[in-house]
Structure formats: C-alpha cells, structure tokens
Amino acid sequence: MRQSQLFTKTRREAPKDEVSKNAQLLIRAGYIHKEMAGAYTFLPLGLRVLNNIMAVIRGEMNAIGGQEISMTALQEPEVWKVSGRWNDEVVDIWFKSELKAGGEVGFANTHEEPLTRLLTQHISSHKDLPRYVYQFQTKFRNELRAKSGIMRTREFIMKDLYSFSKTQEEFREFYEQCAEAYVRIFNRLGIGDKTFRTFASGGSFSKFSDEFQTVSDAGEDTIYIDERRHIAVNKEVYNDETLDSLGLDKTYLREAKSIEVGNIFPLGTKYSAPLGLTYKNEAGESVPVVMGSYGIGPARAMGTVVELLCDEKGMVWPESIAPFAVHLVELSGGNKEVSAEAGELYRTLTEAGIEVLWDDRDLRAGEKFSDSDLLGVPLRVVVSEKTLSEGAFECTERKGGKTQHLSISELQTRLTHV
RNA sequence: CGGGCCGUAGUAUACCGGUAGUACACCUGCUUUGGGAGCAGGUAGACUGGGUUCGAUUCCCAGCGGCCCGACCA
Numbered sequence: 200m201r202q203s204q205l206f207t208k209t210r211r212e213a214p215k216d217e218v219s220k221n222a223q224l225l226i227r228a229g230y231i232h233k234e235m236a237g238a239y240t241f242l243p244l245g246l247r248v249l250n251n252i253m254a255v256i257r258g259e260m261n262a263i264g265g266q267e268i269s270m271t272a273l274q275e276p277e278v279w280k281v282s283g284r285w286n287d288e289v290v291d292i293w294f295k296s297e298l299k300a301g302g303e304v305g306f307a308n309t310h311e312e313p314l315t316r317l318l319t320q321h322i323s324s325h326k327d328l329p330r331y332v333y334q335f336q337t338k339f340r341n342e343l344r345a346k347s348g349i350m351r352t353r354e355f356i357m358k359d360l361y362s363f364s365k366t367q368e369e370f371r372e373f374y375e376q377c378a379e380a381y382v383r384i385f386n387r388l389g390i391g392d393k394t395f396r397t398f399a400s401g402g403s404f405s406k407f408s409d410e411f412q413t414v415s416d417a418g419e420d421t422i423y424i425d426e427r428r429h430i431a432v433n434k435e436v437y438n439d440e441t442l443d444s445l446g447l448d449k450t451y452l453r454e455a456k457s458i459e460v461g462n463i464f465p466l467g468t469k470y471s472a473p474l475g476l477t478y479k480n481e482a483g484e485s486v487p488v489v490m491g492s493y494g495i496g497p498a499r500a501m502g503t504v505v506e507l508l509c510d511e512k513g514m515v516w517p518e519s520i521a522p523f524a525v526h527l528v529e530l531s532g533g534n535k536e537v538s539a540e541a542g543e544l545y546r547t548l549t550e551a552g553i554e555v556l557w558d559d560r561d562l563r564a565g566e567k568f569s570d571s572d573l574l575g576v577p578l579r580v581v582v583s584e585k586t587l588s589e590g591a592f593e594c595t596e597r598k599g600g601k602t603q604h605l606s607i608s609e610l611q612t613r614l615t616h617v
Numbered sequence: 618c619g620g621g622c623c624g625u626a627g628u629a630u631a632c633c634g635g636u637a638g639u640a641c642a643c644c645u646g647c648u649u650u651g652g653g654a655g656c657a658g659g660u661a662g663a664c665u666g667g668g669u670u671c672g673a674u675u676c677c678c679a680g681c682g683g684c685c686c687g688a689c690c691a
Contacts (some may be wrong), residue, residue, distance in 0.1 A: 212629050532650045565652035
C-alpha cells in the first residue's frame, strides 16, 4: 500500500506511561494504540502482523487435524456452575454482567465448559473420537494488574485448541504431536532458538503441564534450562524429584527469565465427567472423554518477537510475519522520473503477489530511513536519482543491514526464494 | 489486593502561590531534498471535585486515571 494513504503516523518518542520495549516500539511505529490499561487496539500494520502470526498457527493446527470454530465471548452461567468455575472464589478474573431481561452473563476467560457441553451434541461413539477443535477467540480476564504492554492484557485473542480422545494413550499421542507443532510455530515466528519446552506444574487440572518459554528479561517466569536437550523446568516445580523424573542434572542447568508464549496441558476427565461428555466403547459401556487443552496468545507472541528481535533503531520482523515483504522507499525530491520508476516497481512486485509498503510521501531521506528502520520491514528497496542512473535498486536487509544493488529480475528472484 | 511513583497542548518536557515556557507534531509561506533540514508567522495545554488563600496549574484532601515492585496468574 501507499504509505501516504496510511492513516497512522510514527512518532519520535514513546508515551511516558509505557515502559516495556514492545509497547514503546509498537506504539511509536503506529502498530497498536492503548485504549486503557491492559487493552490495546491493533492498527493496520499491527493487525497485519497479528494476522500473519495467526496464519502460521492456523496452518500448523490444521496440519495436525485441528478443526477451526468460533465460539461466543458471552458465556451462559449454568454450564460454569456445573464445573464450579462460575464461583468468584474459584475463578477471580471473571468479567460478569447482567442481562436486561434478567439473569447473569459472563465474558469468556476460557472455553472448556461451553465447548465440552457443545461436543456432547456431536460425540457419542468411539467412532467419533479422537477430535481436535480450536479457535482464535477473545478472552477477557479481569487481571488485578495488567502489565508489560501487550504481554499481559485484560482482553486478548487466544488460540485455544481442545483435544478429545478415547484413552490416555490416545491423548498422549496427540499431546506430543501438538508439542511438535508448537516447536514448528515458534521456529517460524523466529523465536525458536530461544524457546524451550518447559516442564511445569499442572495447577488444578493435573500433575504436570508443558509450557513453551521464551528466554527474555521481559518475562515474568523463571526457568532452568538444559541447553543440550533444549528443554527447561519452571521454577515452580524446580526440585530434586522433578529433576530426577526428567533425568536432568542440576550442574548443567542455567537459570533465566522467560515469557510463557504457549502451554499445553492434560485435562483428563475434569470437564467431560461432570458435563456428561461420554462415548460408548466397543463393549457398549459409557466412558468419559479424555481431554487436553493447548493455548497460544498471538499478541503475546507478537510482543515477544518485538522484545527479542528489535534493535536500537526499531523493530526487526522476520519475513514469516512481517506486515510487508518490501518497504519501497522513494527518494524522488520532486523528480518525476524517479516517482514513475518507483510506481512501476510497486506495480510489478504487487502483481507478482509480493506485499509492498510504498513510501511515496514527500519527506526528506533521513525521516524516511528512520521510519523504515522503526517499522522493521525485512527488505528496504530505495529508488532515487542515484539508483536510476545506476540502473539497479538499492536493497538493504533490515536485519544485519546488508546492502545489494539488484536489477528488478534479481530482486524478484530474491523475494520469491524466501 | 499491599507498597511506591506520577497526572501540564497530539507527543515529550520546563517553571511557578500572581499573564504557563520549550521541542517535535500540526497549519500558512519561502528555501531545502540520501539519515529525523532552515527561516518567518500561526493553532493548541494544567484529570475531576472539594478545601486553604485576596488569588491555586502550583499547597492540602478525596475521587478518577496511568506506570512500577510484590502478591496473583491454565
């Protein structure tokens, strides 16, 4: 798109009420807007990144058999009363309201109960299992304290997948498949080398769970990493018993702060039993379904990428999720030939299916370069009188800053090989 | 929820118990055009309510809002 038409503006300084790097950069670059504490609007550039992240996740979830749905954010209390989680003593982060017609309503903070109930309508036989259902859906959590920019908010989209299996063995098999899918997702987001599958407590659901923790000082968690096996243990279960069971040696573990970018955990029959989600086995007996839950917060993942991959000039997006593949920076200074050349390149690339942000604004070079660095598009292509006379475009990688002078066909080859 | 800090133009900041200043942004004009240009002119501001005072943006109290530390966190 033409940058002159983009309604958002960059700004030189971060607002004083944002301390976290992710929020400072995302706001300065016009990717997000803070609506209130713990609630951020996604602007055009930010939404592009968020959508790209969700596309990566969606692809991997589909690949392991996930079926996408979209549940309601409004929650009917009855089903939560069955599981005991309507109670504010049990779940203290509910946003609740009242219906004009009478009665209560909740704003979803998670979706186990309604989905389990929903599945009772569709699962009745061992032939109906296993099934995997997921969604990208807004969660509302009335956190006492929102913090760290988009890392911990009161309203956020979550990818939550739920598995429905006949047996523990069948559940376990999918659990590992999903863990592998998560590894692929974080690799594709460009944070794989710093993300560790981390053994953690099971909380109220089960003995254990697995978190995917990305090493960063911006994180809230503390983990102990075994680099050689690329796994870690959360501080909350860091004890001799856990280390023994995992075969980990304390002397090889490194302590680090980390961000929980994903988690997977067994639910067993905690919800299927009370909500009556059962199937008939081959002997005709009624058996509760074995469930699991698998979450990733796309916005938190986005914030994590910013925290990890930025530099002093701005953000540095990996090609997999960048808002645009190319930042076409026109330095025409009123030269119509240069503008025409930039427009020509824009059309050629766009028609080839390459997403281009064309900085066609009438600004000085310095400001354009600064904006370009801040926005963090992976490849900058400069068109100017200089490049016109050289007969090649000046192409600079945001990451690393390597510059090459390429013809249009070389540029296209470079982009399609990504 | 405990503790701390903070609310001044769109943004970032300054000073002050007595006409609120600067930078960036924005508007007009001219010049400039490869790393956030220059000159001239212009628009725009004290969170809300109460108290003290001749006079409060400034001091006091309350509310609202924001950030940080802790607690909490499938």
